[in-house]
Amino acid sequence: MTARRRAFTLVEVIIGFSILAGIALVYLIFVSSSSKELQFSADHLNAVVLSQKVSEDLIEELAINPYGFETLGIAGSTDEHEVVEGRSVFFSFVEDTRAPFGKIDINSDGAITQQMQPLYDSVEKFKFKVDGRRLASSGDHEDRNLVEGKIDFFWNAQTGRGEFNTSMQMFSPVTLKKVDLGLIIDQDAIDARIPGQIFGTSQSIAEISASTGENVETLLAFGRIALITRDFVASEYYVKRKNDIRQLRSQLGNTPAIDLERQFELRRRIAETWYDMAKICFQIVAYLEPQYEILQAQGKLTTATGASFNSVSYQDMCYYRIIYEYFAGSLVQARYYYNSMLHPELMKYKGGKVQTQLLQKLVDIYRIIAILPTRSEGMQEYRSFLSRIRELSEGRYPYFYRFAAFERGLLDQPDEWMRRYPNLARLHHIIAERVPVILDFIRSSTVGMITR
Amino acid sequence: MVKSRRRAFTLVEIAVAAGLVALVGVVAMRIFSTVGTTQQNLSQQALLQMESRRAFDHLVDQIRMGTDIVRPTTGETLPYMVFKDVINQMTILYLEPNNDAANALGQRVFRLVSYRNDYSGLYQKDNEKILLDSVKQLHFTSLSPTSVQVNATVVNEKGDYQFLAHIGLMNLGGLE
Numbered sequence: 001m002t003a004r005r006r007a008f009t010l011v012e013v014i015i016g017f018s019i020l021a022g023i024a025l026v027y028l029i030f031v032s033s034s035s036k037e038l039q040f041s042a043d044h045l046n047a048v049v050l051s052q053k054v055s056e057d058l059i060e061e062l063a064i065n066p067y068g069f070e071t072l073g074i075a076g077s078t079d080e081h082e083v084v085e086g087r088s089v090f091f092s093f094v095e096d097t098r099a100p101f102g103k104i105d106i107n108s109d110g111a112i113t114q115q116m117q118p119l120y121d122s123v124e125k126f127k128f129k130v131d132g133r134r135l136a137s138s139g140d141h142e143d144r145n146l147v148e149g150k151i152d153f154f155w156n157a158q159t160g161r162g163e164f165n166t167s168m169q170m171f172s173p174v175t176l177k178k179v180d181l182g183l184i185i186d187q188d189a190i191d192a193r194i195p196g197q198i199f200g201t202s203q204s205i206a207e208i209s210a211s212t213g214e215n216v217e218t219l220l221a222f223g224r225i226a227l228i229t230r231d232f233v234a235s236e237y238y239v240k241r242k243n244d245i246r247q248l249r250s251q252l253g254n255t256p257a258i259d260l261e262r263q264f265e266l267r268r269r270i271a272e273t274w275y276d277m278a279k280i281c282f283q284i285v286a287y288l289e290p291q292y293e294i295l296q297a298q299g300k301l302t303t304a305t306g307a308s309f310n311s312v313s314y315q316d317m318c319y320y321r322i323i324y325e326y327f328a329g330s331l332v333q334a335r336y337y338y339n340s341m342l343h344p345e346l347m348k349y350k351g352g353k354v355q356t357q358l359l360q361k362l363v364d365i366y367r368i369i370a371i372l373p374t375r376s377e378g379m380q381e382y383r384s385f386l387s388r389i390r391e392l393s394e395g396r397y398p399y400f401y402r403f404a405a406f407e408r409g410l411l412d413q414p415d416e417w418m419r420r421y422p423n424l425a426r427l428h429h430i431i432a433e434r435v436p437v438i439l440d441f442i443r444s445s446t447v448g449m450i451t452r
Numbered sequence: 453m454v455k456s457r458r459r460a461f462t463l464v465e466i467a468v469a470a471g472l473v474a475l476v477g478v479v480a481m482r483i484f485s486t487v488g489t490t491q492q493n494l495s496q497q498a499l500l501q502m503e504s505r506r507a508f509d510h511l512v513d514q515i516r517m518g519t520d521i522v523r524p525t526t527g528e529t530l531p532y533m534v535f536k537d538v539i540n541q542m543t544i545l546y547l548e549p550n551n552d553a554a555n556a557l558g559q560r561v562f563r564l565v566s567y568r569n570d571y572s573g574l575y576q577k578d579n580e581k582i583l584l585d586s587v588k589q590l591h592f593t594s595l596s597p598t599s600v601q602v603n604a605t606v607v608n609e610k611g612d613y614q615f616l617a618h619i620g621l622m623n624l625g626g627l628e
Contacts, residue, residue, distance in 0.1 A: 020476075021476070024480060027487055028486075031494070038497060038501075042501055053618035056618035104595075117614075119614035122613075122614065351597060353519070393526075396526045397527065
């Protein structure tokens, strides 16, 4: 009998297919885990890109406002933010999707909504925390320009919890460095000239002090005020700069309105010349202020007939007052010309970045004019300027808009405003607290001179 | 004596066995085909992601070179972007139809082109770069004169991938 080839039994067939199914299952698990991995890497990529978006936002905010972290409401915050539906300030201005165009309305467009597919689905799962702190929280330590920021993105992944963390140090260029006001004056050279040029003697200051009974400090203060103000007037710095400006203005008058580049350049040069004049004059006002403080401490600023004052020294006093007026006047002129550079045609030509720089420069100037004791409308002018910025930036430039609102808030609490800007506080101390005392004395003593 | 005879399968047994074999076969086929498609999809998606990432890096590279955004102006959303660099060369990022890809995908698809205009005023092939091959939509929104947000949807046969990026310009100096 020939051996007949036996068919597979049912059991064999089932076993065979089970093995096959087992292999398929392993393969399936492998593929599904690679799908999870791919999903995770897609989420990770999204987290990287979104976190870059948040960090760019922070950089922009800090470029405009050194207190940007507070304006955004994230300083020391542990709140969780969500990406979609405009629930976070960072994702509320994404696109101008609806009319009226040219303005992003936080309530009707700007957010990532369900219409924005597939972005909505891929970013809906993300939550994030942002925290930032200044490296030096107060005072004028050099690190106060540096801000440390942390951005943590997290999401629920099939493989567990996904996380992407970024931390960085950012620089806020708007917090200016402390300026040494004594830099332009060579004090030793001035002091050496005092005995000969002020007291007409070859004696040393100590010897003059012994012979007149005045202390050395008073004599030096008196001499410095006299020599520095006389030098300034003799240098004709102010007259020369005013001549420069006169020439520039005549060139500006002859420049056709369509020559935008030249119009802008001439206005810039005039504004900068006025601003430099204000700076130089302020440095003299600020340098001499402690000298007056010495005189005041010595009882010399109480009456016009204090010892060592004669008509020549009254003249020096008047110079001081003139230099202060030069400072205040130049600053107002600089502001006028910087403002004139904001002309719409010029801005269209120069672009938004120049416009931002100009606005920032003007904010600096408006702040100083707002604290000038001799310009009572200064504060109101600054408020109106901030309102203009708000109007200009609403729905277009959220960083600037928030800055204007923040600054307006600070103006209502002047002490806090000063605390936030140490440079401004120093200026305020000199301009608003010390200079009025000196000017009052000069005014009363010069009135005395005339009526005596 | 009854000789023991090997019994043949009954019709029912054969039907059951064949039914089972067919069932398992169908299931196995389906599993294999699903696995195959999934894997294809996965690799397409991985490609899409890689392309998006590459495009994002290119965009960052290009835009970072800029110093001034000409268009869109602040608060504006546009499908193109124009910016100046430090030596006043203008770069335009714009979409042009990619008809081959559009025919293959059965939908309108564009390529993202970057063209830098140099001083000659003539078309220079070297100044043109394709940053992305198949873009479904792309918007630039400027929220400040020094940065731009890009919302781009990249597409291929297996779907689309959208990313939102915010890129800052190389910032140079102040007014003084």
